[in-house]
Amino acid sequence: MKDLLRDLDRWRKQGKRVALARVVDIEGSGPREPGAAMAVSEDGEVIGSVSGGCVESAVVTEALDVLATGARRMVSFGYSDDDAFAVGLTCGGTVHLFLEPLDW
Amino acid sequence: MAAASFDALRDAVRAHRPAVLVTVVDGPGAGDKLLLVEGDEPAGSLADPDLDRVVRRDAAASLAAGATSVRRYGAYGEANENTVTVFFESYAPPPRFIIFGAVDFTAALVRVAKVLGYHVTVCDAREVFATTARFPLADEVIVDWPQRLLEKVGATLGPRDAVCVLTHDVKFDVPAIVAALRTDVGYLGAMGSRRTTEQRADRLRAEGVTDAELTRLMAPIGLDLGARTPEETAVAICAEIIANRTGTAAPSLRTADGPIHR
Structure with a gap:
């Protein structure tokens, strides 16, 4: 999340509500290490990344839902998903993300 | 006690001070945070005092190692249990x-x-x-x-x-x-x-x-x-x-x- 601090600070100063998504765990091969982060502002601006681009758009959808409902959550993406056609990582790994409103 | 705030984390990173942000990501108290900045008292606390004590100890170890990882505990900080998932995110100053x-x-x-x-x-x-x-x-x-x-x-x-x-x-x-x-x-x-x-x-x-x-x-x-x-x-x-x-x-x-x- 280190690379995002400057932009997050700016958004907060502008009074924008922000959802934060952080990679907390990976299984198998994953493009980004735990600590990689993405943030989505209430007006849909996106900074950072949590994968090689495979799951970013799905994370944005989840993040906007976190902002709408205020409900923090764990979300996992991977080839091992029950739905073989669901969004996943092409590298075959599984990535576990924690999403929360940046209200702390 | 001070809360584990984004502002405190930002200030520590800006000052190139080693820090660990601890977040409960799953289980009771999800979203709870601790912030440990080298040389300071920890900010924030977790719901259960025993879990809090164990997690503070592990946060200090993560700070020393500059390690980012998840750990799982029982609701009262027991090892080898799976009720609470905690994410330790280290912010090491640049090499x-x-x-x-x-x-x-x-x-x-x-x-x-x-x-x-x-x-x-x-x-x-x-x-x-x-x-x-x-x-x-x-x-x-x-x-x-x-x-x-x-x-x-x-x-x-x-x-x-x-x-x-x-x-x-x-x-x-x-x-x-x-x-x-x-x-x-x-x-x-x-x-x-x-x-x-x-x-x-x-x-x-x-x-x-x-x-x-x-x-x-x-x-x-x-x-x-x-x-x-x-x-x-x-x-x-x-x-x-x-x-x-x-x-x-x-x-x-x-x-x-x-x-x-x-």
């Missing part, structure tokens, strides 16, 4: 990259080191060459003798840090290498042809450097990429630093014979 010698290769090396996230210092005793105008991307440009700079900062260097000696001048590079060998710096490299490298090794031995110590010195500096330009050479040097740190076998110039420039 240091010290370049001795304000030469043509230095500017390119500063640029590549910055891309890799290092805090970069250029040091040269010659005032005319060691200027911020020549190295605008360097975090610091210091006019001093290498051994004097290392007397000041040497004790803070560790396995993540790098020292590169590019002076091409035994008057500067022998004392710089001798001083760098007294530190715990993870990477130490020196530029020069094979002939320069041999002559320098003789001088270093004459200064009391042992053969065992000499094995720490990567000279001639860099991976054998066939690099010619300062930029390519900078990549060859940084690639060697990465390979050394990760313990990966990558062919270094030191392990081959023959001329460096083919």
Whole structure:
């Protein structure tokens, strides 16, 4: 999340509500290490990344839902998903993300 | 007690102070946070006092190791249970990259080191060459003798840090290498042809450097990429630093014979 601090600070100063998504765990091969982060502002601006681009758009959808409902959550993406056609990582790994409103 | 706030985390990172942000990501108390900044009292607390105590202990260990990981506990902090998932995210200050010698290769090396996230210092005793105008991307440009700079900062260097000696001048590079060998710096490299490298090794031995110590010195500096330009050479040097740190076998110039420039 280190690379995002400057932009997050700016958004907060502008009074924008922000959802934060952080990679907390990976299984198998994953493009980004735990600590990689993405943030989505209430007006849909996106900074950072949590994968090689495979799951970013799905994370944005989840993040906007976190902002709408205020409900923090764990979300996992991977080839091992029950739905073989669901969004996943092409590298075959599984990535576990924690999403929360940046209200702390 | 202070809360574990974004502002406190931002301030610690800006001040290059090591910190760990602890977040309960699953189970009771999800979203609860602790922030541990080196030298400060921890901020925030977790719902259960026993869980809080165990997690603080593990946060201190993560801070010391600079490690980012998840751990799982019972609701009261028990080991080998799975009720609460906690994410420990370490914010280590950037590793240091010290370049001795304000030469043509230095500017390119500063640029590549910055891309890799290092805090970069250029040091040269010659005032005319060691200027911020020549190295605008360097975090610091210091006019001093290498051994004097290392007397000041040497004790803070560790396995993540790098020292590169590019002076091409035994008057500067022998004392710089001798001083760098007294530190715990993870990477130490020196530029020069094979002939320069041999002559320098003789001088270093004459200064009391042992053969065992000499094995720490990567000279001639860099991976054998066939690099010619300062930029390519900078990549060859940084690639060697990465390979050394990760313990990966990558062919270094030191392990081959023959001329460096083919």
